[in-house]
Structure formats: C-alpha cells, structure tokens
Amino acid sequence: MTETAEDLGGERKRGSGVRLVYEMLRDEILTLALPPGRPIDEVNLAERFGMSRTPIREALVRLAGEGLVETLPNRSAIVANIDFTKLYTFFDAITLMYRVTTRLAAEHHRPEDLEIIRAHQARYAATVAAQDPLAMIAVNRDFHAAIAEAGRNPYYTALTLRLLDEGRRILRLYYQSFNDRLPKEYSDEHEGIINAIAARDVELCDRLAREHADQIVRQIKQFFSRDMRQDVKL
Amino acid sequence: MTETAEDLGGERKRGSGVRLVYEMLRDEILTLALPPGRPIDEVNLAERFGMSRTPIREALVRLAGEGLVETLPNRSAIVANIDFTKLYTFFDAITLMYRVTTRLAAEHHRPEDLEIIRAHQARYAATVAAQDPLAMIAVNRDFHAAIAEAGRNPYYTALTLRLLDEGRRILRLYYQSFNDRLPKEYSDEHEGIINAIAARDVELCDRLAREHADQIVRQIKQFFSRDMRQDVKL
DNA sequence: TGCATTTTATTTGTCGACATAAATTCGGCG
DNA sequence: CGCCGAATTTATGTCGACAAATAAAATGCA
Known part of the structure; x- marks a missing residue:
C-alpha cells in the first residue's frame, strides 16, 4: 500500500524529525491509509524516514497519548482500533x-x-x-x-x-x-x-x-x- | 526539597521504569512538590531513578502530552505553569x-x-x-x-x-x-x-x-x- | 499424524556515547 | 567602564548496539 522508498531528501534540522514523523503518521492514521489494527514496526519506520528509532518512538508515544495508536508491552504498537x-x-x-x-x-x-x-x-x-x-x-x-x-x-x-x-x-x-x-x-x-x-x-x-x-x-x-x-x- | 539519593532498590522489570517515573513525577507535580516553572533535568532524574535517560524522556513526553510539563526545544523541560x-x-x-x-x-x-x-x-x-x-x-x-x-x-x-x-x-x-x-x-x-x-x-x-x-x-x-x-x- | 517442547528469529526496551544547540563565561575592543 | 563576540559549558536530540521478551519455526515424542 504505502510506497516503500520514501527517501525524504537530505538533512533535517535537529528536533524536526519527531514532528515530521508524528504529523505524517497521524495523517495516515486519520485518512485510514493506515487502517485500524495495523501493526506499526519501529525499524520499518526508521528506515522509511531515514532516522533512528529514538525519534520514531517519541512520535509513537505522543500518538499513543492521543489515543491514535495502542501500545502493547513488548509487542508491536498498532493503529488504534475504532470501538x-x-x-x-x-x-x-x-x-x-x-x-x-x-x-x-x-x-x-x-x-x-x-x-x-x-x-x-x-x-x-x-x-x-x-x-x-x-x-x-x-x-x-x-x-x-x-x-x-x-x-x-x-x-x-x-x-x-x-x-x-x-x-x-x-x-x-x-x-x-x-x-x-x-x-x-x-x-x-x-x-x-x-x-x-x-x-x-x-x-x-x-x-x-x-x-x-x-x-x-x-x-x-x-x-x-x-x-x-x-x-x-x- | 527532594531527597537527592532515592536509590529505588534493585532490579526493575522491563518496561516498568517508564511508568514508575511517570507516576512519581506526576504526583510530585500535582502536589506542588515540584512547583510550576521548575526546570526538569533529564540527567538529574536519570541518576535519581538509577536508569538511563531514555525512559525518563518517554515519561516526560507523556507528561507533556497531558499538559503537565512544557518542553522548549533544546532547552530544559519545565513543570507546566498555571495560567x-x-x-x-x-x-x-x-x-x-x-x-x-x-x-x-x-x-x-x-x-x-x-x-x-x-x-x-x-x-x-x-x-x-x-x-x-x-x-x-x-x-x-x-x-x-x-x-x-x-x-x-x-x-x-x-x-x-x-x-x-x-x-x-x-x-x-x-x-x-x-x-x-x-x-x-x-x-x-x-x-x-x-x-x-x-x-x-x-x-x-x-x-x-x-x-x-x-x-x-x-x-x-x-x-x-x-x-x-x-x-x-x- | 498431532501435540508439546526446544530453538530460532524478530522486535521492543534500555543503555551509553556522540553531535548539536543554547546559555554562560571570558576576553577583546571601543 | 561597558558592550560585543568568541570560547566554554551544559543539557538536549539522536544514534547504534545490546538485552529481554514474545512470536514463529523446528524438532522430538507419543
């Protein structure tokens, strides 16, 4: 579904990575491009955005705080289900x-x-x-x-x-x-x-x-x- | 105010550290033990809780999501002010x-x-x-x-x-x-x-x-x- | 063949270290 | 003496790697 190679250009400013991932993931979740229940792989995202897992995780934590992703301990986070x-x-x-x-x-x-x-x-x-x-x-x-x-x-x-x-x-x-x-x-x-x-x-x-x-x-x-x-x- | 050496015993279970820091900080903020505006130093907390900065940061991100701490880019996070x-x-x-x-x-x-x-x-x-x-x-x-x-x-x-x-x-x-x-x-x-x-x-x-x-x-x-x-x- | 158990593999949670930006200090110059 | 700029310092943002836990696969046994 989602194109594999996103390759977002070159250098990003310090601190902008988290917001980029956050906003992009958020939009994909809200448009159902990422359907509810889909697992979210951190390393996958890290490769896609060309950055380390650390900012990815921070974005996921923020999204979890808004109830848009659900994180199961020691297991893949998933796009929040619609109850x-x-x-x-x-x-x-x-x-x-x-x-x-x-x-x-x-x-x-x-x-x-x-x-x-x-x-x-x-x-x-x-x-x-x-x-x-x-x-x-x-x-x-x-x-x-x-x-x-x-x-x-x-x-x-x-x-x-x-x-x-x-x-x-x-x-x-x-x-x-x-x-x-x-x-x-x-x-x-x-x-x-x-x-x-x-x-x-x-x-x-x-x-x-x-x-x-x-x-x-x-x-x-x-x-x-x-x-x-x-x-x-x- | 806060005792320097907290030294919370020995081994913690994987994944429990974040919740511990989150709940403790949250309580200290809500009781005004940490007054509004006080800077929150990550390395300081890391030493106090005997863990790395990574789980500390995650707890801070969650608290920021609830509006209990404010994070300024590249600067110390502070306890959220009361407006x-x-x-x-x-x-x-x-x-x-x-x-x-x-x-x-x-x-x-x-x-x-x-x-x-x-x-x-x-x-x-x-x-x-x-x-x-x-x-x-x-x-x-x-x-x-x-x-x-x-x-x-x-x-x-x-x-x-x-x-x-x-x-x-x-x-x-x-x-x-x-x-x-x-x-x-x-x-x-x-x-x-x-x-x-x-x-x-x-x-x-x-x-x-x-x-x-x-x-x-x-x-x-x-x-x-x-x-x-x-x-x-x- | 079917089930239980061990082994492997994948993915998260955590760590220590480096890079970078802002705050601070120090020094030079007017 | 005061102000501006450079060096220093401090703390954050990010990285790569290791450890632990779960899921998957493979193996052994009845």
Missing part, C-alpha cells in the same frame, strides 16, 4: 462539544476569527464541489476546530480536536461506503452557523450546532446500524 | 464536566460503581477529619473520577480527569493559603450527590453537581481575586 460499541458516547460528546464551542464562539470571537472560519468554509465548499472526500473531511475538521478556537476555552478545544480527529476516521468509513460521492447539504448548515456566530446569537448557535450534529449522527448511525446487521448475519 | 488568565475557562469546563458526568452516572451506574464511589467518599471524610489536605485533594479527585467512570463515556472521563488533575494544583494553592486547615462542608455535598446517583435522579444530579462546582469555584475565585489585587499593587 464501535462506544460510538454512542462519541456522538453524545461531539454533539455537546459542537454546542458548547459554537456558543462560546458567538460570545468571544474576534473579527480575525471570523475571517479564518470563513476561509475554511470556502475551502470546504471547494472540496465538496471537487468531490474530494479526503480533503472535505480534513477541512470539515479544520472548520469546527477554528470555531472551537474562537471560543477561547482550551479545555473544550482540546476535547473537540480529539473528537474531530476520531470523527475523521469514522467519516472516512462512511463516505467510502458511498464510493466517495458527497452530498453538499452540510455547506448550507455551515453558512448558517457562521452567520449565527457573527450575529453573536448564542441560543441560535446552540440550536444550529445541535441540529448540525444530530444530522450527521443520524446518517452515520443509520449507516453503522445497517453495517451491524450485516455483521450479525455471520 | 491564571485562563482560570475562568477552567471553572467553566469543570462545572460542565461535573454536571455531565454526574448525570451520566445516574443513568449508567452499576452497583459496583456505587461501592467504589462510596469507598472514596469514606476515605474523603477520613482525610478531612485527619486534617490532611494533600490526601484530601487527591481523594476528592478520585471521588469525582469514579463518578465519571460510572458515567461510561470515555471522552468525558478523559477531560474530567485532566481538569481534576489541574484542579489538584489549584486546590493545593488554595488550602496552603489557609495554613491547610480544612472545612468539612464538601463532605455533605458529596453525600447528596451519591444519593442522587443511587436514586437515578438525573435532574437532581445535574443541580447538585452544578451547586457543588459553583460553591468551590466561588471560594477559589474569591481567593484568587484577592490575590490578584495584591499583585496589582506593585
């Missing part, structure tokens, strides 16, 4: 975080925040028009992350980011099942949320964020319950 | 998490959860009676962590744990200002919460959790605003 039995807790949490962060964004956003949010939304619409699900999923995450940032509560932002990242993998599964054809309905909902934030209408933000979350959750629930039934058949 | 300008976001977040986790505990708890929660509360009362603020703070954290666990939403639990840990440092500062004399009022509030969970009364749990949080927040806010005023005077 479908806990999907409902995920939906519950992300719905609450959408509501809370959007509310706070309405209260605390500054002009420059809105610019950033609108820029993400423009990119989002472009990815939908281009039928590029991978980019769409990534930008959708950036959009809501920007809203959370505008809310200026780092604790909520941190949880929201974690949920959004986990959501990238779930959405990837979801859209793959449709051969990656994208509906564009979310685009309108995003516009409504932006306007509500700009108007500083806290209650409207709450309602729109909840509806936005409910809509996605409903679709994915439907999809996975279908999938569950098929699984049960064996 | 008092973001105290209000902390209060907001922990109030919400108290409410949400207690609500969920009312819905999803099982008999064994209640036993655990009650056991923590018993220990809590004991620490208050013994006027042991350090233990009291630690057990208070365990009490609310057990409630979060009973709510069975790992995302909420994770954020709650992070907030509770950060809260340990703040509470330590708070009680230090009173020469570590403890009021026992919280004990009764805890009992009320336990009863509401046992009765599966979601709305009552919400109200009691909010009041419990508000009460603590009010006191600490008062304390820190007093402190702020003094700071302004220079």
Whole structure:
C-alpha cells in the first residue's frame, strides 16, 4: 500500500524529525491509509524516514497519548482500533462539544476569527464541489476546530480536536461506503452557523450546532446500524 | 526539597521504569512538590531513578502530552505553569464536566460503581477529619473520577480527569493559603450527590453537581481575586 | 499424524556515547 | 567602564548496539 522508498531528501534540522514523523503518521492514521489494527514496526519506520528509532518512538508515544495508536508491552504498537460499541458516547460528546464551542464562539470571537472560519468554509465548499472526500473531511475538521478556537476555552478545544480527529476516521468509513460521492447539504448548515456566530446569537448557535450534529449522527448511525446487521448475519 | 539519593532498590522489570517515573513525577507535580516553572533535568532524574535517560524522556513526553510539563526545544523541560488568565475557562469546563458526568452516572451506574464511589467518599471524610489536605485533594479527585467512570463515556472521563488533575494544583494553592486547615462542608455535598446517583435522579444530579462546582469555584475565585489585587499593587 | 517442547528469529526496551544547540563565561575592543 | 563576540559549558536530540521478551519455526515424542 504505502510506497516503500520514501527517501525524504537530505538533512533535517535537529528536533524536526519527531514532528515530521508524528504529523505524517497521524495523517495516515486519520485518512485510514493506515487502517485500524495495523501493526506499526519501529525499524520499518526508521528506515522509511531515514532516522533512528529514538525519534520514531517519541512520535509513537505522543500518538499513543492521543489515543491514535495502542501500545502493547513488548509487542508491536498498532493503529488504534475504532470501538464501535462506544460510538454512542462519541456522538453524545461531539454533539455537546459542537454546542458548547459554537456558543462560546458567538460570545468571544474576534473579527480575525471570523475571517479564518470563513476561509475554511470556502475551502470546504471547494472540496465538496471537487468531490474530494479526503480533503472535505480534513477541512470539515479544520472548520469546527477554528470555531472551537474562537471560543477561547482550551479545555473544550482540546476535547473537540480529539473528537474531530476520531470523527475523521469514522467519516472516512462512511463516505467510502458511498464510493466517495458527497452530498453538499452540510455547506448550507455551515453558512448558517457562521452567520449565527457573527450575529453573536448564542441560543441560535446552540440550536444550529445541535441540529448540525444530530444530522450527521443520524446518517452515520443509520449507516453503522445497517453495517451491524450485516455483521450479525455471520 | 527532594531527597537527592532515592536509590529505588534493585532490579526493575522491563518496561516498568517508564511508568514508575511517570507516576512519581506526576504526583510530585500535582502536589506542588515540584512547583510550576521548575526546570526538569533529564540527567538529574536519570541518576535519581538509577536508569538511563531514555525512559525518563518517554515519561516526560507523556507528561507533556497531558499538559503537565512544557518542553522548549533544546532547552530544559519545565513543570507546566498555571495560567491564571485562563482560570475562568477552567471553572467553566469543570462545572460542565461535573454536571455531565454526574448525570451520566445516574443513568449508567452499576452497583459496583456505587461501592467504589462510596469507598472514596469514606476515605474523603477520613482525610478531612485527619486534617490532611494533600490526601484530601487527591481523594476528592478520585471521588469525582469514579463518578465519571460510572458515567461510561470515555471522552468525558478523559477531560474530567485532566481538569481534576489541574484542579489538584489549584486546590493545593488554595488550602496552603489557609495554613491547610480544612472545612468539612464538601463532605455533605458529596453525600447528596451519591444519593442522587443511587436514586437515578438525573435532574437532581445535574443541580447538585452544578451547586457543588459553583460553591468551590466561588471560594477559589474569591481567593484568587484577592490575590490578584495584591499583585496589582506593585 | 498431532501435540508439546526446544530453538530460532524478530522486535521492543534500555543503555551509553556522540553531535548539536543554547546559555554562560571570558576576553577583546571601543 | 561597558558592550560585543568568541570560547566554554551544559543539557538536549539522536544514534547504534545490546538485552529481554514474545512470536514463529523446528524438532522430538507419543
């Protein structure tokens, strides 16, 4: 799947190796290029990135801290599995975080925040028009992350980011099942949320964020319950 | 402060070193034995724990992932500072998490959860009676962590744990200002919460959790605003 | 042939050492 | 006397190698 020889050019600056590996692995995990459960071999990665195992391990430890890889003692680390039995807790949490962060964004956003949010939304619409699900999923995450940032509560932002990242993998599964054809309905909902934030209408933000979350959750629930039934058949 | 020669006995099992360092450092940070801003020297720790720098670094990376230490590139890591300008976001977040986790505990708890929660509360009362603020703070954290666990939403639990840990440092500062004399009022509030969970009364749990949080927040806010005023005077 | 046990092999956990970047000290110059 | 720059020092980032533990393979036995 992944090309063997990556050969990332020449000299890297001291300290940049870890971040490089971290970001690259993270992206491959979140796009499902590395599927859940796949073993992660340290020496393999060390060769691929042309560096020692030490920075590789540090990147893996950080990813493990975010719950993106699971490390079994004395055994290969693996890409974190998606626990479908806990999907409902995920939906519950992300719905609450959408509501809370959007509310706070309405209260605390500054002009420059809105610019950033609108820029993400423009990119989002472009990815939908281009039928590029991978980019769409990534930008959708950036959009809501920007809203959370505008809310200026780092604790909520941190949880929201974690949920959004986990959501990238779930959405990837979801859209793959449709051969990656994208509906564009979310685009309108995003516009409504932006306007509500700009108007500083806290209650409207709450309602729109909840509806936005409910809509996605409903679709994915439907999809996975279908999938569950098929699984049960064996 | 910290004894130089710790000399933790003899052989350790392969893989246990990291957890040992991680837990010990974590405890020292949360009890303020290591004050915010203090530099953390890797070789120093390596000598103290009688192991190489490698496991020390891994423990530090994990602690950095939880926001308990800050690592500056090519410079000493330091114990994470407490950002008092973001105290209000902390209060907001922990109030919400108290409410949400207690609500969920009312819905999803099982008999064994209640036993655990009650056991923590018993220990809590004991620490208050013994006027042991350090233990009291630690057990208070365990009490609310057990409630979060009973709510069975790992995302909420994770954020709650992070907030509770950060809260340990703040509470330590708070009680230090009173020469570590403890009021026992919280004990009764805890009992009320336990009863509401046992009765599966979601709305009552919400109200009691909010009041419990508000009460603590009010006191600490008062304390820190007093402190702020003094700071302004220079 | 099938199962248990030993042997091999692979991969992680840890170590000690070197390279490098920043902080500090020292020295020169204006 | 003070400031700027170079040398020194200190601590981190990275490396290659060894040891331990698990998985896989091979062997022996019933």
